[in-house]
Amino acid sequence: xxxxxxxxxxxRRIALVDVNSFFASCERVFDPSLEGKPVVVLSNNDGCVxxxxxxxxxxxxxxxxxxxxxxxxxxxVGLVAKSSNYELYGDLSSRVMSIxxxxxxxxxxxxxxxxxxxxxxxxxxxxxxxxxIKAAIQNKLGLPVCVGIGRxxxxxxxxxxxAKKSAGLNGVCNLDTFSPEHIxxxxxxxxxxxxxxxxxxxxxxxxxxxxxxxxxxxxxDPVRIKKKFGVVVQRSLYExxxxxxxxxxxxxxxxxxxMYSRSFATPVTTRKQMEEVLAVYAQRVSKRLRKQGxxxxxxxxxxxxxxxxxxxFHSPYRNAVFSVPTNDPVEILKAASSVLLxxxxxxxxxxxxxxxxxxxxxxxxxxxxxxxxxxxxSRQLGEVLxxxxxxxxxxxxxxxxxxxxxxRHWEMKRxxxxxxxxxxxxxxxxxxxx
Amino acid sequence: MAxxxxxxxxxxLSGESLPAILxxxxxxxxxxxxxxxxxxxxxxxxxxxxxxxxxSTFIVRVAGDSMxxxxxxxxxxxxxxxxxxxxxGDVVVAVLDGELTLKRLYIRSERVxxxxxNPRFPDIAVDTLSELTIWGVVTxxxxxx
Numbered sequence: 001x002x003x004x005x006x007x008x009x010x011x012r013r014i015a016l017v018d019v020n021s022f023f024a025s026c027e028r029v030f031d032p033s034l035e036g037k038p039v040v041v042l043s044n045n046d047g048c049v050x051x052x053x054x055x056x057x058x059x060x061x062x063x064x065x066x067x068x069x070x071x072x073x074x075x076x077v078g079l080v081a082k083s084s085n086y087e088l089y090g091d092l093s094s095r096v097m098s099i100x101x102x103x104x105x106x107x108x109x110x111x112x113x114x115x116x117x118x119x120x121x122x123x124x125x126x127x128x129x130x131x132x133i134k135a136a137i138q139n140k141l142g143l144p145v146c147v148g149i150g151r152x153x154x155x156x157x158x159x160x161x162x163a164k165k166s167a168g169l170n171g172v173c174n175l176d177t178f179s180p181e182h183i184x185x186x187x188x189x190x191x192x193x194x195x196x197x198x199x200x201x202x203x204x205x206x207x208x209x210x211x212x213x214x215x216x217x218x219x220x221d222p223v224r225i226k227k228k229f230g231v232v233v234q235r236s237l238y239e240x241x242x243x244x245x246x247x248x249x250x251x252x253x254x255x256x257x258x259m260y261s262r263s264f265a266t267p268v269t270t271r272k273q274m275e276e277v278l279a280v281y282a283q284r285v286s287k288r289l290r291k292q293g294x295x296x297x298x299x300x301x302x303x304x305x306x307x308x309x310x311x312x313f314h315s316p317y318r319n320a321v322f323s324v325p326t327n328d329p330v331e332i333l334k335a336a337s338s339v340l341l342x343x344x345x346x347x348x349x350x351x352x353x354x355x356x357x358x359x360x361x362x363x364x365x366x367x368x369x370x371x372x373x374x375x376x377x378s379r380q381l382g383e384v385l386x387x388x389x390x391x392x393x394x395x396x397x398x399x400x401x402x403x404x405x406x407x408r409h410w411e412m413k414r415x416x417x418x419x420x421x422x423x424x425x426x427x428x429x430x431x432x433x434x
Numbered sequence: 435m436a437x438x439x440x441x442x443x444x445x446x447l448s449g450e451s452l453p454a455i456l457x458x459x460x461x462x463x464x465x466x467x468x469x470x471x472x473x474x475x476x477x478x479x480x481x482x483x484x485x486x487x488x489x490s491t492f493i494v495r496v497a498g499d500s501m502x503x504x505x506x507x508x509x510x511x512x513x514x515x516x517x518x519x520x521x522x523g524d525v526v527v528a529v530l531d532g533e534l535t536l537k538r539l540y541i542r543s544e545r546v547x548x549x550x551x552n553p554r555f556p557d558i559a560v561d562t563l564s565e566l567t568i569w570g571v572v573t574x575x576x577x578x579x
Contacts, residue, residue: 030494032567033532095489140490140517142569422492428511431527431534433498434555 013126013149013176014244015117016156017100017133020144020164022113023051026089027082029142030421030429038079042067045263046083046415083414091422095141103133108248116153116248123176130172149174153246154239157196158214162186187215187240195236202229214240258296260285261354267305268350271341274303277353278340282333283385285355290382295325297359299332301340306351314350316343325361329382332357484574490517492570494527494534500550501525501536506575512536514570520563529567530558536572 019025023041028034038056040049049065059077061070067081074081093112100107106118119126130147137145148160155175163173175183192211193203209228211217217225217233218240226234235245260281268274278301289296299322304315318339322331336355344350421429485491496510504525506512512525520526522541527534528548537548541563548558548566560566 030534031532032529032534032569035532099489140487142516421494428493428495429534430497431494431512431514431536433496433500433506433508433536433550 011120011122013119013121013151013174014153014156014248015104015119015126015130015133016110016114016148016153016160017117017137017145018114018160019096019137020146021051021053022093022143023082023084023089024053024056025143026092027085027418029088029092030419034080038077039082040067040079041082041084042416043084044414045265046081047263049081050084081416083417085418085420087420087423088418092141092143096137096143096145099136099140100133102136103129106248116156118248119149123174127172127174127177130174131170134171144171146171147173149176151175151242152239152244153248154196154236155242158186158190158194158240161194184215187218188213190214192217195240197232197236202233205229206233257356257358258285258288258292258294258360259354259356260288261302261352261356263352264350268303268353269348270346271344274344274350274353275337275341278336278355279333281353281355282336283329285357286327286329286332286382287386289327289357289360290386293363294360295327295363296332296357297322297325297361298357299335300356300358301336301354302356303340303344303350303353305348311349314345314348316340318343325359327363327382329385484513485515486573487515487517490570491515491573493576496536498536500552500555501538502552504538504551504575505577506536506551506572507577510578511576512572513574513576515573516570518571518573520568520571525572527569527572529569534569539568 021039024034024039027039027041034053036055037053038059038061039053040056040061041051042048043050046067048067049061049063049070052061052063056079059079061079070079071081073079089112096113097107097109097115100115100117104117104119108116110116119129121129126149130149133147134145137143146160146163148156148158148163149172150156150159159173159175163169163171166173178186190213191203192198192206192214193200195214195217198206198217206212206217206229211220217237220237222234222237225237238245262281264277268277299320300317301320302315302317305311305313320335320339322335326332332355340353419427419429421427481488492514493511494514496506496508496512499508501507506525512527514527518524520539522539524539526537526539526548528537528539529535530548535548537558538551540547540549546560546563546566548560550557
């Protein structure tokens with residue numbers, strides 16, 4: 001492990017490590033035939049393109065394009081589509097983060113495929129460290145990463161995009177190794193909306209003040225910027241100058257919101273079907289809650305028709321509060337269906353629904369008299385359901401309407417799903433002996 | 435009383451361990467409680483014994499019988515560590531024609547060979563190791579008996 005403790009505080013830097021085309025790269029881990037081919041990953045329900053390999057980008061495929069618009073053209077250019085395999089991506093993501101923890105005591109997991117690390121060392125040492133991180137993740141997982149290093153998170157982000165774009169850097173870029181004149185040239189060449197946290201909308205207003213490039217913002221008057229755009233943009237300005245204003249966050253112990261929401265493969269048109277949906281979702285959301293050892297105090301339940309259909313948009317949205325914080329699927333289902341079903345109208349075409357749990361806290365922080373615990377909760381029904389489903393599959397048991405064995409028609413369409421090779425024993429990848 | 439003191443083994447607690455076999459470090463005497471019970475180590479955890487690096491280790495399933503003479507049969511699961519450097523004599527997972535393929539690796543001064551452990555299958559020869567993509571090194575075979 002890199003020993004940073006003995007180095008002076010002035011050599012403290014931020015590294016941003018992210019996996020190149022993460023979802024597409026994950027698909028290649030167990031299917032090397034995809035190496036070098038254009039690959040896209042589709043959203044839930046095989047709807048839109050949510051991730052592309054660089055070869056797919058080079059073909060001109062755009063993020064967010066509906067799959068049906070390009071599926072006929074895809075075979076002619078060798079474009080391969082995959083349904084999103086979140087179990088595989090989630091497991092590989094946690095392996096990446098765990099490897100990163102070997103390189104720094106302070107890691108902020110920023111998203112599924114990127115993390116900020118606190119690192120210390122001379123510019124040359126940090127470049128070497130960047131290559132070491134890159135090699136470790138390549139060797140252990142077969143995933144390609146880029147490393148950007150700077151004096152602030154914003155600089156690290158900028159360095160990372162440099163590492164991606166300039167082939168000569170080989171995936172590692174430390175801003176400190178460039179001369180001030182060179183950094184000026186880089187910042188002059190990039191539009192201001194390339195900065196982390198500056199939205200395109202905001203960049204239009206900046207443009208009207210004569211701020212077009214990243215360098216323009218860095219060299220602007222901080223007081224004037226704060227007055228016009230607020231403290232957030234002022235912070236970006238300072239960060240570009242190398243003053244570290246956005247601190248690394250530790251990992252939050254318990255997320256205070258847990259959600260389960262999905263689009264349907266075919267619209268749900270009756271209250272009866274919606275009840276079935278809620279029964280499944282209540283089970284799934286409560287499983288997430290139990291997994292993190294938490295209980296919820298309140299819930300929001302919603303459904304929605306399509307915004308793009310010819311019929312009027314209908315999106316009922318209701319809240320409920322539990323008398324005692326709970327993670328029991330029966331309680332969650334009772335609350336969700338009692339508030340939502342009365343607003344669901346037969347005949348409308350609902351395309352999505354979800355349950356969001358609020359006021360989430362660790363279970364141990366609640367000690368109630370047994371008297372107030374619902375009977376089925378004290379029997380740990382939720383845990384029993386989890387165990388049965390783990391052993392016999394997701395459709396083996398369910399609450400009320402969710403207990404039907406056949407897959408339900410509104411369940412997600414995932415026709416191009418790869419194997420969940422690291423999380424399911426019956427889906428292990430195949431190694432050929434021939 | 436001359437009770438031998440068993441070696442105390444400290445293990446990290448693992449959240450997702452594979453419970454397998456109960457083991458105690460000394461034989462249990464009937465009749466009266468043995469002082470050695472205080473040294474009960476907990477169950478043998480296959481994860482800790484079969485997997486050196488959880489981050490770089492993957493389990494894959496074998497299809498085909500070209501490695502039969504190495505004791506690896508069709509349908510067996512093998513444990514593969516991607517972080518290990520492939521050495522002469524290792525059973526490796528190599529990428530051949532875009533597929534994960536199981537072979538025995540031989541590194542000779544003049545050439546590198548990928549051999550099946552079944553005479554029915556031909557060898558694959560290249561000049562240097564760098565011409566091959568070695569996906570990982572097999573460390574264990576979970577053979578179905």
